[in-house]
């Protein structure tokens with residue numbers, strides 16, 4: 001049985017609710033001021049069971065009491081609320097998300113499947129809130145009453161948050177190397193014999209995602225489509241024995257040649273629509289520069305600002321390109337559940353949940 005929405009909040013559901021990211025959604029949505037989690041969907045293996053029976057809870061503490069006894073539903077639109085977050089296995093997300101959108105649901109997805117579709121917003125609300133205007137073309141072109149909006153890959157988000165404020169200096173070339181946490185691989189993820197005291201210099205499909213998603217997110221909405229950022233991005237992606245937090249090192253070449261003071265000022269001033277509208281999950285400062293010579297570090301910094309800010313440090317000259325720096329973000333919060341919830345918040349603030 002589904003739960004009734006309470007306190008006038010908007011009822012919401014989760015597809016893929018039993019998985020790693022699904023659990024992050026359950027945790028992130030607890031006591032949300034606008035959204036009330038009433039519906040949980042997963043595979044046929046879980047459907048019909050109470051959530052606590054269907055889920056091997058991997059986050060801290062017990063399965064939260066507010067969802068424990070919700071009966072998991074099949075991943076079908078019937079009976080689901082209008083607004084549904086998606087954290088489904090990518091092998092099934094395409095068809096199921098499209099079926100929900102066709103049936104009039106608003107899918108705010110964390111899965112990779114629709115991110116690069118030309119008519120689907122790949123949304124980072126601080127950066128490209130205007131890309132939501134793609135939804136009109138999406139509904140018209142596909143004949144959907146509902147819609148699909150996506151958030152980026154968990155390493156891409158760290159890069160684009162760091163780059164967004166620097167776009168005005170004319171980004172020409174970017175070389176980025178990642179040190180990605182094991183939680184980014186879901187559960188059970190990478191075998192312990194592979195990752196303990198080791199580095200794995202390959203994450204399937206990750207480098208292509210970082211290169212392509214960055215160009216779309218930082219691209220300009222032309223009135224009918226997104227024109228990709230004409231910058232070259234080269235990514236090297238590595239898995240490292242860190243639990244949470246993707247660290248990236250970035251070298252960058254600009255068309256204009258900003259000074260160190262101009263770069264620091266750009267990060268300091270960076271704010272977006274979520275901050276202007278004081279959305280519930282918006283970090284007050286989305287990018288925080290750390291002046292200590294050995295920060296940011298995942299173990300010490302990733303949980304700060306509720307995992308929703310990106311931390312930058314070690315800005316210095318690059319002898320090959322122009323400048324280089326390090327950045328850190330929480331892969332399952334700002335890189336997954338928190339990003340999608342912030343997307344839904346800006347959609348509510350801009351009236352997209354009422355259409």
Ligand code: NAP
Pocket residue numbers: 015016017018019020021022041042043044045046047075087088089090092093110111112152153154183184185186187331332335336
């Ligand atoms: P996961 O732990 O393997 O969870 C997968 C979820 O999909 C489970 O709820 C599972 O339900 C459900 N599912 C599997 N087959 C299904 C089917 N046939 N019909 C309906 N539901 C089905 O994976 P995850 O790590 O949470 O990742 C979920 C998605 O988020 C993936 O697309 C991933 O690429 C993306 N993502 C993950 C991260 C991260 O940090 N982990 C970050 C960004 C994006 P059952 O329990 O019933 O099998």
